[in-house]
């Protein structure tokens with residue numbers, strides 16, 4: 228079975244109205260929304276996500292029928 232990894236690794240959140248900023252990536256969207264809602268501000272940001280698929284141990288996935296023809 229292949230291994231799979233997917234996780235946010237960095238974020239840059241900034242409020243356009245008051246200059247508030249955060250680098251919290253674990254719940255960046257929730258944090259941004261809470262600030263925007265609470266203060267009536269506009270918050271935007273970038274979220275970086277790390278991901279990986281590891282199928283080294285499995286080898287290539289090939290349809291056995293197509294091998295015979």
Ligand SMILES: [Zn+2]
Nearest residue numbers: 242245247268
């Ligand atoms: Zn703000």
